[in-house]
Amino acid sequence: MKNLFVLLFCVFILSCNTEKNKNESHQKETTQQNAKPNILLIVVDDQGYADFTPFDNHDTAVSTPNITRLGNSGTVYSQAYVTAPVCSPSRAGIISGKNQFRWDKPASWGPGLPDDIKTLPEYLKEVGYQTVRIGKNDLGRNFHKNDVREYPLNHGYDEFLGFSAHAHDYWANSKRIQERTPDPYGTSAALGPLMHNMEEKSYEEGYLTDILTDESIAFIKRKHDQPFFLTLSYNAVHHLIHEVPKKYLDKYNVKEIPNYDPDNKLAYSHHEPGSYSAYYDKYSRVGAINTKDLRNYYLANLNCLDNNIGRVLDALNETKLDKNTLIVFISDNGGSPLTGANNTPLTGGKYSLWEGGIRVPLAVSWPGKVNAGKVENRYVSALDILPTLTKVAGITLTDTSIDGISLFEPKNERLLVWKWQKTWAARQGKWKITNAKENHWKSEPSNQYIAPIIDDLTLKLFDIEADPGERNDVSAQHPEIVKQLEKAYIDWCEANITK
Secondary structure, X not given: OHHHHHHHHHHHHHHHHHHHHHHHHHHHHHHHHHOOOEEEEEEEOOOOHHHOOOOOOOOOOOOOHHHHHHHHOOEEEOOEEXXXXXXXXXXXXXXXXXXXXXOOOOOOOOOOOOOOOOOHHHHHHHOOOEEEEEEEEOOOOXXXXXXXXXXXXXXXXXXXXXXXXXXXXXXXXXXXXXXXXXOOOOOOEEOOOEEEOOEEEOOOOOOHHHHHHHHHHHHHOOOOOOOEEEEEEOOOOOOOOOOOOHHHHHHOOOOOOOXXXXXXXXXXXXXXXXXXXXXXHHHOOEOOEOHHHHHHHHHHHHHHHHHHHHHHHHHHHHOOOHHHEEEEEEEOOOOXXXXXXXXXXXXXXXXXXXXXHHEEOEEEEOOOOOOOOEEEOOOEEHHXXXXXXXXXXXXXXXXXXXXXXXXXXXXXXXXXXXXXXOEEEEEEOOEEEEOOOOOOOOOOOOOOOOOOOOOOOOOEEEEXXXXXXXXXXXXXXXXXXXXXXHHHHHHHHHHHOOO
């Protein structure tokens, strides 16, 4: 009898422990499901529209299996727009959720970031996110400085490793070469150590795309007691496009071009002898590199970028963070006519308000929450990234001047507006009006470039759904639509641009 009692007692205890473990497991699973997701925002530089392999009609010469993998795991947006055709204003729009020409009346290259413009990392930091930026930081003003609003630590990021400029040399990342260079900050690109919080970090060896990936993976593999927001902002595939590790050059059958050498006093033409500006100027346009080779350098650079993105995705999988990490992938503007990017079937490219300058690759992936393998054909904006991510983080936005809406709830007839230097555009429904004029620095564009049908400041109207390449100006057939959209643009500007 005593033995029976002991046996029944043991069964009771075992049953209680099993139920307790079930409850704890369920509680843990529920907590994980309800927890704020980690957020990874990948911004790439100057990727061509046709160079995005998740699109059905991509250029088959492109090899980006990891970007394809990212697209397949989430939703791809076929009509995604940025707010400007160059990097600085476009990135200001992404980080603020506002058309940057609200405060930048000249619609310039350098909108900066005023103190009263709240940013995405500031919103997320307020609700417990650890905020980190790795890579390019470019808001168009106050480059190379860490005591200004434009510096990441001063607009919401807890940590920053990267550079504050339009571009950075891929190979020259050391203090040693900076000290040997007459003008390390003498051009739109920089070289030398990366900015690291309030100090610098020098790399004697290594390729910048690899370095940014290594540092991102190191961050991902840290112990995380709070959700993170990681902005991984690559400078690939921006100039200098020829700077790629040799194995990729060999794959695309292009030769190595010697890296910048400050002791090479005569090689870079008209600038100060040995200057980096001269080297950058020589290789950032068609001429020193012919158009056929330019495309292959671009493909090599993009293939390298893709492999690095794959390494980041693998790190998320290895750390079991992939299921609770929302990933947004976007290019900051259209592909450049000067790097060999392909924007087919879109007209023009970077530097203009033609579709090729402002329509970009965009994908959002979040396992179990975002439809996998879906293509969203309704038009959306990079402005939508901020309201989408803040909503996911449980934030209710009260700022009525935010121009974006949720990516998960696109609207068919919303008004989008653009202002870029002397040009402007507006889209509503299928109609786009613009006085776009192409600008690629009067340099010979690469072979992939599609020239506009009209290259002047006249007002043009296109049915973008039927004619995404803007080959048929229908303004004469629809004068009432021209007036309607022109008025909508003027009314928006009068109501929203700072006087």
